[in-house]
Amino acid sequence: MSLKLFKSVPHTICGIVFVLATLSAFSPQTAHGDEQRLVLSLAKQEELAILSIDNDGALQLRDRIANDGQPGASCFDSTGLNFYVASSGPSTVGVYRVGPDGFEQLQSVAVPAKPSYLTIDPSGQFLLASYFATGQVSVHRIVGEGRLSNEPIELLTIDERAHGIALDPSGRFAFVPHTRPNAITQLRFDAVTGKLSLNDPPKIKRTEPAGPRHLWLHPGGRFAFGSDEAGRSITAYRFNKRTGTLDHLQTESSLPPEYTGKGSTSHVEVHPNGKFAFIANRVQGSIAVFGIDEEVGRMSFIDRTPTEKNVRSFNLSPDGRFLVAAGQGSGRIVCYKIAADGRLSDVSKLDVGGTPWWVQFYPGVAMARSAGVASARSVASVDRSLTLGQGVMSGEVSDTSVLLQTRLTLGNELDHHGDVPGVQGVACFEWSTREDFADSERTDFQQALPQRDFIVRTKLSKLTPDTKYFFRAIYGVSPTFTALGPTCSFRTLPGANGHRDVTFIVGSCMNYIKFMHGKAGKASGPLTATDEDKRLGFPAFTAMKNLQPEFFVGTGDIVYYDNPYRVCETQEELRRCWHEQFRFPRLIDFFQDTPTYWSKDDHDFRFNDSDNETNRLPLPMTGIGMFREQLPIVPNDAPNPVTYRTIRVSHDVQIWMTEGRDYRSANEAPDGPEKSIWGTEQRDWLQAKLKASDAKWKLLISPTPMVGPDDAYKKDNHASLAGFRHEADSFFKWVNENRIENLFLVCGDRHWQYHSVHPTGVHEFACGALNDENSRMGVSPGAEYGTDPRGLIQQSYSSTEPSGGFLQFIVGETLGVTFFDDQGKALHRVRFPVDSLENK
DSSP: OOOOOOSOOOOEETTEEOOOOOGGGBOGGGOSOSOEEEEEEETTTTEEEEEEEOTTOOEEEEEEEEOSSEEEEEEEOTTSSEEEEEEETTTEEEEEEEETTEEEEEEEEEOSSOOSEEEEOTTSSEEEEEETTTTEEEEEEEETTTEEOSSOSEEEEOOSOBOOOEEOTTSSEEEEEETTTTEEEEEEEOTTTOOEEEEEEEEEEOSSSOOEEEEEEOTTSSEEEEEETTTTEEEEEEEETTTTEEEEEEEEEOSOTTOOSOOEEEEEEEOTTSSEEEEEEETTTEEEEEEEOTTTOOEEEEEEEEOOTTEEEEEEOTTSSEEEEEETTTTEEEEEEEOTTSOEEEEEEEEOOSOEEEEEEOOOOOOOGGGOOOOSSSSOOGGGSEEOTTOEEEESOOSSOEEEEEEOEEOSSOOTTSOOOBOOEEEEEEEESSTTOTTOEEOOOEEEOGGGTTEEEEEEOSOOTTOEEEEEEEEEEETTEEEEOOOEEEEOOOOTTOOSOEEEEEEOOOOHHHHHHGGGGTOOSOOOOOHHHHHHOOTHHHHHHHTOOSEEEEOSOSSOSEETTEEOOSHHHHHHHHHHHHTOHHHHHHHTSSOEEEOOOSTTTSSTTOOSOSOOSSOHHHHHHHHHHHSTTSOTTOSSOOSOEEEEOSSSEEEEEOOOSTTOOOTTSOOSTTOOSSOHHHHHHHHHHHHHOOOSEEEEEESSOSSOOOBTTOOSSTTOTTTTHHHHHHHHHHHHHTTOTTEEEEEOSSSSOEEEEOTTSOEEEEOOOSSGGGOOOOOOTTOTTBSOTTOOSEEEEEOSSOOOEEEEEEESSSEEEEEEETTSOEEEEEEESGGGOOOO
16 A cells, blocks of 8 residues: 655644744745645554545545554654554554655554553654553654664653643653543653653642643643543643743633533644634534633633544644544544634545544644744744754865755754754755756755754765855755755865965864853953854854855864863763854854865864873764764765865865874874874875875965974974974975975964964964954963974964954965954965065
């Protein structure tokens, strides 16, 4: 049995609705029809029914799929590509892959009993289930394209008749209603580990015989609405975002005043616009509608509409236009149209036979961040919609190729963990030589998955040299329902045959903690970051953008894993450093039009002055892998990636970027021929490529200094007296012996700017720290506390005061270097040949 995916796919995360605030926010390619699809659990038949609903509300059966056991509660993941269903006989959670040819069962995971409710946390990394029969809740990790961990990472016994489970919009708190003992368990949820713990207080107890069954969080995040099975009522609760607890606000009967027969409530949902709550009355046979005062959370009765016999489940379409209810006792499903005032009108019915148990719409997602519309369930609020919270960037541009990268996130603001959470979905890239994308091409869609930190990266090849290209990300929960990212650009390099000036910038040492926290973060330079800067990011990025560079080179210490506020050890902690920094608007704005090349140094490898020795966390391979993961340096599928490389920019200039951490000897080893930062293979490569180059200007960009001078106590760089001086001296000797002309060194790592000349005549430019708070005064030639006590180094410029800044290069027939502070003020200029030297 097969199912062709329909072309208009809405989105819920286990019923967690992201509102389609405006259709204009989506790309034209997403609208291929007006139908939506939903999945219906048919319990006794042991089948899943796939149905469609057209623009007028007409229902149609599309397919039936055999299921292992009797299916019940179900949900989709955030991508819409994976479907989870709870079953009995045996008790399992089945995992299905939704593809162009239908539902493919991937997995069947044994669980303690048939889950009464399933939901997925906002990050898309965990599936949570409640168990009516055993009074438990479980958490399974989502691994490998939608599959679940075979064993739960959490199985917590709380109390009997655990009927539902709901998460708040932040994903920090979970709630489990119990029809007996007439209470709601309140839990804390750790979105990093997936662990649950009891909140304080652990329960909100109902005094009247209510029997809480299901719970639904209001899209505004301030209220929750629950169905009371025994009380035959609906209850509003206040939700405290700080403590993660509920307070009873109001209870209203869901039955007609004159009704005296048997009955109970089942499911409850809130409309995506936050104005209405719907609740099903079993036995009595109706769906009641209540208006919601969104300021205070109180309800007022609107209407009551007859429905099928024994409606256990219903679901609202993500666009809020329809409600589809399943008649467990009638074998029929019914579609209602939802009017502007919340009233329901019956528009179609479909006889599916047997016992329709659970209704679940296919997913859709709100992309219009600026529309000011909140989501409708317990995941997304206005600032937690699926978006590109760290922007889009390009890297490793050559004359014919480039890497493009983005990350799918839930909003672009820091959550309570100080993180920008990722979210599962898909993305591809569209590119063109025209800004209107009239002649565009597209890459294939890729999945944004937790194991890659939800990062999507692709390589474009066979590009035209020295050509400006426009590109943008196309992203969403599935390839059929997407939004367009911002228009970005890059220019391919002129290459070896290109004769023109090229402008680029070199920067280093962006210390987020010092920037944000000043002296408390042990800032070493002046505290100039304003409140606006702390919202927008490092001011240097505005100054650099104004200079319109063709590319940017980051020479290491892009983030700092070790600082007074934290010492990062785990993969999650390391990733957080990248997320918090690259969500800054100024960085997003700069990198979307400025291609990048990156090197790593000690602080974005492991810790200060780190090498490959010791088992102190993070381990070397963790640091190496994290750098390749977070930045567009190598393709995802590169078989043996290396991060030292050479870039032929133009006929006149070639750049070499060395790797200073992966291959180094122990810092404490005695200096000599065997001690190396580069390692033999990289050193041989470097010398061979330098010797073979016919470029007029040769720039070796290193994470650490080779000339300096530096502090005498340092032991981890080529300038250090007790460090790797032998390798540096041997290299300078080799340069002279092989007559490598016009070789210039550029380095990061040092937190002051300087222009120094080695005794052999090789010039070195240090770009300094990017932000003021991470700057300091430098070390002079001849200083007793420095690495040049004999004063052999000539220094034509060094920072006159602590200041953040960067270097600008303009290279063609001449080589020009300008030192700027972080506000864009030129501090010093030099141009080669030396007869055009100019200082300011």
